Amino acid sequence: MHHPHAASRDDAAQAASDILVRLHARAPRVHCITNAVAQSFTANVLLAAGCVPSMTLSVEETGAFVSGAQALLVNLGTFDEERRRATAIGLEAATTNKVPWVLDPVFVDRSETRARYARELIDRRPAVVRLNRAEFATLAGTAPSRDSTMAFARSNGIVVAVSGEADLIADGHRIAGISNGHPMMSKVTAMGCAGSAVLAACLAVETDALRAAIAGLAIIGVAGELAAERSSGPGSFAVAIIDALHGLNAATLNARARIS
Amino acid sequence: MHHPHAASRDDAAQAASDILVRLHARAPRVHCITNAVAQSFTANVLLAAGCVPSMTLSVEETGAFVSGAQALLVNLGTFDEERRRATAIGLEAATTNKVPWVLDPVFVDRSETRARYARELIDRRPAVVRLNRAEFATLAGTAPSRDSTMAFARSNGIVVAVSGEADLIADGHRIAGISNGHPMMSKVTAMGCAGSAVLAACLAVETDALRAAIAGLAIIGVAGELAAERSSGPGSFAVAIIDALHGLNAATLNARARIS
Amino acid sequence: MHHPHAASRDDAAQAASDILVRLHARAPRVHCITNAVAQSFTANVLLAAGCVPSMTLSVEETGAFVSGAQALLVNLGTFDEERRRATAIGLEAATTNKVPWVLDPVFVDRSETRARYARELIDRRPAVVRLNRAEFATLAGTAPSRDSTMAFARSNGIVVAVSGEADLIADGHRIAGISNGHPMMSKVTAMGCAGSAVLAACLAVETDALRAAIAGLAIIGVAGELAAERSSGPGSFAVAIIDALHGLNAATLNARARIS
Numbered sequence: 001m002h003h004p005h006a007a008s009r010d011d012a013a014q015a016a017s018d019i020l021v022r023l024h025a026r027a028p029r030v031h032c033i034t035n036a037v038a039q040s041f042t043a044n045v046l047l048a049a050g051c052v053p054s055m056t057l058s059v060e061e062t063g064a065f066v067s068g069a070q071a072l073l074v075n076l077g078t079f080d081e082e083r084r085r086a087t088a089i090g091l092e093a094a095t096t097n098k099v100p101w102v103l104d105p106v107f108v109d110r111s112e113t114r115a116r117y118a119r120e121l122i123d124r125r126p127a128v129v130r131l132n133r134a135e136f137a138t139l140a141g142t143a144p145s146r147d148s149t150m151a152f153a154r155s156n157g158i159v160v161a162v163s164g165e166a167d168l169i170a171d172g173h174r175i176a177g178i179s180n181g182h183p184m185m186s187k188v189t190a191m192g193c194a195g196s197a198v199l200a201a202c203l204a205v206e207t208d209a210l211r212a213a214i215a216g217l218a219i220i221g222v223a224g225e226l227a228a229e230r231s232s233g234p235g236s237f238a239v240a241i242i243d244a245l246h247g248l249n250a251a252t253l254n255a256r257a258r259i260s
Numbered sequence: 261m262h263h264p265h266a267a268s269r270d271d272a273a274q275a276a277s278d279i280l281v282r283l284h285a286r287a288p289r290v291h292c293i294t295n296a297v298a299q300s301f302t303a304n305v306l307l308a309a310g311c312v313p314s315m316t317l318s319v320e321e322t323g324a325f326v327s328g329a330q331a332l333l334v335n336l337g338t339f340d341e342e343r344r345r346a347t348a349i350g351l352e353a354a355t356t357n358k359v360p361w362v363l364d365p366v367f368v369d370r371s372e373t374r375a376r377y378a379r380e381l382i383d384r385r386p387a388v389v390r391l392n393r394a395e396f397a398t399l400a401g402t403a404p405s406r407d408s409t410m411a412f413a414r415s416n417g418i419v420v421a422v423s424g425e426a427d428l429i430a431d432g433h434r435i436a437g438i439s440n441g442h443p444m445m446s447k448v449t450a451m452g453c454a455g456s457a458v459l460a461a462c463l464a465v466e467t468d469a470l471r472a473a474i475a476g477l478a479i480i481g482v483a484g485e486l487a488a489e490r491s492s493g494p495g496s497f498a499v500a501i502i503d504a505l506h507g508l509n510a511a512t513l514n515a516r517a518r519i520s
Numbered sequence: 521m522h523h524p525h526a527a528s529r530d531d532a533a534q535a536a537s538d539i540l541v542r543l544h545a546r547a548p549r550v551h552c553i554t555n556a557v558a559q560s561f562t563a564n565v566l567l568a569a570g571c572v573p574s575m576t577l578s579v580e581e582t583g584a585f586v587s588g589a590q591a592l593l594v595n596l597g598t599f600d601e602e603r604r605r606a607t608a609i610g611l612e613a614a615t616t617n618k619v620p621w622v623l624d625p626v627f628v629d630r631s632e633t634r635a636r637y638a639r640e641l642i643d644r645r646p647a648v649v650r651l652n653r654a655e656f657a658t659l660a661g662t663a664p665s666r667d668s669t670m671a672f673a674r675s676n677g678i679v680v681a682v683s684g685e686a687d688l689i690a691d692g693h694r695i696a697g698i699s700n701g702h703p704m705m706s707k708v709t710a711m712g713c714a715g716s717a718v719l720a721a722c723l724a725v726e727t728d729a730l731r732a733a734i735a736g737l738a739i740i741g742v743a744g745e746l747a748a749e750r751s752s753g754p755g756s757f758a759v760a761i762i763d764a765l766h767g768l769n770a771a772t773l774n775a776r777a778r779i780s
Contacts, residue, residue, distance in 0.1 A: 037559045037575050039297045043449035048494050055297050058339045060373045068370065079578045080602065082340065110588065113580045187766065189563035189573065233763025234568050243493025246447065299557045303709035308754050315557050318599045320633045328630065342600065503753025506707065
């Protein structure tokens with residue numbers, strides 16, 4: 001992290017490791033309003049990371065589930081009426097109960113309707129928006145750079161995590177880069193969605209949203225690297241990353257996190 | 261099973277093995293009204309157990325699919341209008357055609373709406389209700405014990421299967437325990453739902469619902485133990501349990517079933 | 521292929537290999553209106569084959585996604601209102617933008633409502649209808665044979681691909697057989713749906729729909745054979761076929777395709 005008061009790389013990796021230890025110790029409940037394609041993989045990723053996922057979208061129940069959760073994920077991957085209703089109810093409950101939430105504005109670059117909806121959600125102040133470079137460009141109106149990412153974070157009062165070959169994570173004042181991960185991650189559906197769920201889980205145990213976002217992306221990135229060593233294609237990679245997340249300990253995360 | 265006329269442990273394991281043989285021989289059709297997170301894994305578990313799953317929730321079709329099935333699973337994991345409509349139609353068809361059905365009242369401990377709905381469904385007389393300890397406590401108003409489980413079964417005229425470190429299965433007169441399974445089963449999403457589907461499949465080939473429930477839980481439990489020997493985390497475990505179910509034969513089930 | 525102007529077996533295998541090379545080079549976008557059980561596996565199969573899948577069913581977005589896609593899959597596996605609305609919008613967009621589409625009329629043999637709907641869709645002229653023997657018999661009114669398959673293709677002005685122990689693929693003038701594949705493919709849910717998605721992907725890079733259909737079925741069939749060599753049950757098979765698809769190259773496809 002680069003900032004007048006920024007922690008060093010070692011401090012950031014240590015903070016991520018501490019967050020992982022707390023995840024395992026506290027087993028936070030993370031409610032996910034996510035797309036149908038991602039639900040099962042996301043639930044398994046959260047379980048492997050030591051969390052308790054819930055996924056209901058029912059109008060009667062989303063409020064109760066979000067109120068009892070320690071974090072909320074809102075993912076726009078399938079953008080239907082049922083999920084929009086669940087999102088409205090979920091955000092109401094999250095605001096009332098101060099449950100931190102992550103927005104993953106999947107595919108806003110492909111549909112103006114979706115981009116408009118994402119902008120409305122950003123006005124509701126997610127703790128973190130996690131998106132890829134094309135999605136950032138659509139919402140911010142400019143390509144992601146250190147300056148534009150910090151500016152977008154500052155003007156919206158949120159943490160922004162832009163994933164790519166190297167991830168950029170910024171709030172209005174601090175910025176960090178992460179260069180963990182593996183190209184095979186882009187060959188598995190819902191990998192990004194699951195990464196956002198891990199990020200939400202970290203928010204459940206860490207009030208500094210920037211540190212939580214760094215930890216979440218480092219955890220999934222390191223797990224991806226470990227999985228790549230034990231797999232022979234995207235099918236076995238998707239299995240191995242679940243195993244790697246489950247087996248990941250603080251020492252390995254600390255040693256392998258590449259945070260700048 | 262403990263009961264004046266109860267079979268011995270050996271008889272119960274033999275009965276489970278016979279049920280497995282019939283599953284493979286008859287390939288029963290099992291219709292599942294189940295949650296979105298569980299659908300794919302449940303279908304694969306049923307296929308691996310030699311059954312033919314169907315999953316449609318359509319208002320026009322659920323009746324025809326249930327009428328042509330040999331068993332029905334109703335799982336409350338995601339509790340939306342579409343599934344409630346499908347459940348109403350499915351139960352109508354099951355009653356008319358005497359198709360035995362299993363209720364899995366997922367998460368009734370987290371939502372009063374859901375618990376109320378589950379109680380209504382129990383009044384419709386499922387052959388078996390399969391649930392965990394927290395869900396039992398919510399519906400029965402007391403923690404599960406041998407006495408409370410038998411009492412709940414008797415007063416509702418159903419078989420109750422409470423899963424936990426050791427499973428308890430009771431009708432109003434007989435009770436059995438099963439101590440198969442593996443802790444990793446709780447780290448895979450929809451594992452319980454898939455277990456309930458196997459239980460439904462056993463009902464398709466066995467009219468004694470207590471014996472069918474014992475067989476279903478023994479089959480999934482033994483498969484879990486075999487999978488644990490061949491996996492290195494919850495990702496590979498979820499894959500290995502499908503392989504283990506597919507490869508499970510009567511002799512292995514008989515030898516490994518721990519029924520008391 | 522047997523036809524006055526038909527290519528030899530070697531030519532057909534070479535054509536399939538060329539299509540695979542183009543798939544990898546062009547990474548076509550394939551939109552899938554498919555059932556909930558199949559969505560995740562289908563997306564992973566398309567990614568492994570080098571394509572970019574999209575899966576949204578939203579009324580507002582399906583038009584935009586289909587217009588921007590190079591091929592469309594319509595699968596009837598779960599037959600609900602949401603998917604029928606998405607299908608109406610998707611076909612409108614496909615027709616306007618000349619996006620070729622594949623119909624997979626899953627389970628039409630189990631429900632007259634579904635069969636009627638499938639017949640309406642065939643009147644909208646999919647490039648290819650891909651179905652199993654029982655589904656063909658329901659829609660064509662006769663068992664599949666070389667003659668009945670060609671007749672059904674001719675009278676509807678479509679390519680018909682009937683899967684079975686040996687696949688039959690015909691347009692009104694030409695017919696081919698493929699004998700690739702493995703019995704384990706029938707033990708994995710949504711394997712047929714995923715195969716239809718690969719077929720749609722081939723249509724995205726090949727205007728001769730018969731050649732595209734042959735290539736799609738040969739690709740998934742050869743991948744299935746490779747997966748069977750590296751797996752020990754349907755769980756590991758489902759993982760291995762994704763790896764095999766990802767690793768499949770033109771030389772292997774050409775050497776192993778059994779097209780007559």
